[in-house]
Amino acid sequence: MRYRCYLPFLTLLAGTLMLATTGGPPTQRTGVPGEAGGATCAACHTNGPAVNSDTRGRLTIEARDYKPGVKQLIKVILEHPEATKWGFQLTVRSAADMLQQAGDFTVTPTIRVRCAASGANAPCNPGETQFASHVLASTYIGQRNRAEWEVEWTPPANASGSLIIYAAGNAANNSSTNQGDIIYNANRTIGAENCNLAKPAISAVANAATAPAGPLSANTLVAIYGGGFQPAGSRRTVSAADITNNRFPLELSCVAVEIAGRRVPLTYLQDNQINAQVPTVSDRGTVPVVVVANPGTPNERKSDATNITLQATSPAFFRFGGNAIAATSTTREYIANPSTLAGARGARPGETIALYATGLGLLEPVYQAGEIMDSAIRVREAAQIEWAGTVLSAADVSYAGAVPGAISGLQQINVRVPMTATPNAGNIVRVRAGGVLSPEGTMIFVQ
Ligand code: HEC
Known part of the structure; x- marks a missing residue:
């Protein structure tokens, strides 16, 4: 027997094999304890590895705490290095009663919503459980490594304590069968955010x-x-x-x-x-x-x-404390006086170190405020470094720009420590960007 699923599925088999793509998976397969025996997609996708046992992949639910009645996104991220087709199902429940639906899902071009055990399409009746899942277009056939779905969810109108989001995901092999697919299951608890701050x-x-x-x-x-x-x-x-x-x-x-x-x-x-x-x-x-x-x-x-x-610019160095500029070596050791910052070491004349700053002006090309940088993009205006009052040559400042992986406002300046730097002392270092000099007094300790 190729398909070892429960009975209602056998009746579907007679008509079509396209259950998961046209009809989609049955509801109640998100692993909610006490619902359909806590079943997941593995109820039918049986011959792959046990749920969550293939550690090359994972299922992640991202959601922030909810504001009663205010719509928010729940993100489902499914990862696996070999999958080429993707599916998921998600529900939100009251932590106090896992069989109680919490809030409503919105149908979108990429998200299907079905109700209760019957699997009828949304809108669901009040009190019925709801299940958001992929549609054919959002199985992302041929896509590698990961798939991501954004589910619009409106939490209950009144604060309802902790809620638990349950999801199951199928990192599939695009065989158009339920064979050889890899199933993951996850849950995440979120709390109510009661917005009752006074006037700030x-x-x-x-x-x-x-x-x-x-x-x-x-x-x-x-x-x-x-x-x-x-x-x-x-x-x-x-x-x-x-x-x-x-x-x-x-x-x-x-x-x-x-x-x-x-x-x-x-x-x-x-x-x-x-x-x-x-x-x-x-x-x-x-x-x-x-x-x-x-x-x-x-x-x-x-x-x-x-x-x-x-x-246009307002440069300033971040500091470890006091006047010590936040700086690292190329191997990410902290550069500071070790007697004031445990584990740090002084800079060595001739080595290149990274100094951290903000306010050097926009990047070229411009990245928006709030963006997380995916690469090292330089600042538009040249950044000059003044070391103990002397302007270093442009060749000594090999990079001034964004820090990959960080917010677009954090900047890094790579500077070669002058051979003439004063050893065993803090050397005054300032940055000038767009004609504006950073605040005075900031130092790099040289060993
Ligand atoms: C009742 C049995 C059953 C359950 C439960 C089930 N599926 Fe399936 N699924 C099938 C069958 C049969 C196929 C193959 C036919 C098809 O593609 O429609 C399939 C195929 C798929 C495919 C395409 C696989 C490929 O390699 O082409 C995806 C994606 C999928 N299912 C997702 C899910 C998800 C996600 C769940 C859990 C929420 C789930 N399924 C639960 C029966 C099931």
Whole structure:
């Protein structure tokens, strides 16, 4: 027997073998405990490796905490080096009662939604369980290594405690049979984000690399100081679930920020500080900064605006602490005085080290604020390094630009340490970009 599936499937066999592509897999195959015996796609895709046992691949669910009633994306990522056709099924349940559906899925050109055990197409009746899955076009036939689906999901209108997302995925071999496919199963718990922040207040906006407030520039990483940005004592970093289309989120944990009238990417939040990035704008001069609490909810509250000044560049070095420039060797050792930073070492005259900065101006080509860099793109304006007051030759500054894998506002400058650098001492190092010199006093310790 080639197909060892349960009975309803046998009746389908008589008419067509195209179940998974035309009809799609039956519902209730996401591995929800207590539902159809916790079955996954492996109920029929039987002769591949046991579920999740092929560690060359994986199934990942990405989702952030939900805001009651506010639609969000759930991402399903299925990876395997050999698969050439892909499928999935996903459902969201109450953690308190796994058989209770939570929220609604939206039908889109790439996502099919079916209801309950019957598998009837959406719209589903209230209270029925819902299952989002691929359609033929989103089995991505011939695609290698990974497939990704974005499911639009509207959470319940009222906070419903923790919810669990269940998904099963089929990394298939495009045989048009249920043979030799590789099945994965995963779940992810998310919580309710109760947006009930009070009106926030801004006290200062500064280059994230250097505390004193001063002019800023497009794409510079900034810190916004003030209060009411999160409940006291809580902090929020960005995780993979917050990243969509390779970009940092414009909203994080009930907070958004507008600079020059645009929502900007956020990288970190705590009650009295927000880390963000100036948008990719050509504005010069005075522009407003506003923090928006509970954005998009009836509870939305905006801070009073604070003005900042934008110019073409606003360079500053990140620091390890004190005046020590954040720097690494080519093998990623920290470069600093080892007596102030454990494990670090001083720079060696003649070696090339990387210094980390922000505010060197736009990249060429321009990357937008919030984008995660896929390659080493140089800054538009030449960056000059002043080492102990002397401008280094262009040949000594081999690169100034983005850091692959990091947000577009973080910059790296590769500098050859002069043979004349003063040993066993901090050497004053500054960067000039677009005619603007970074704040004074920053140092590289030379051994
Ligand atoms: C009731 C049995 C049954 C279940 C359960 C089932 N499938 Fe299938 N599936 C089949 C059959 C039969 C085929 C081959 C015929 C076809 O392609 O329609 C197939 C084929 C597929 C294919 C194409 C495979 C290839 O190599 O061409 C994909 C993708 C797929 N299924 C996805 C899934 C997913 C995802 C699940 C779990 C959510 C699932 N199936 C659960 C019966 C099942």
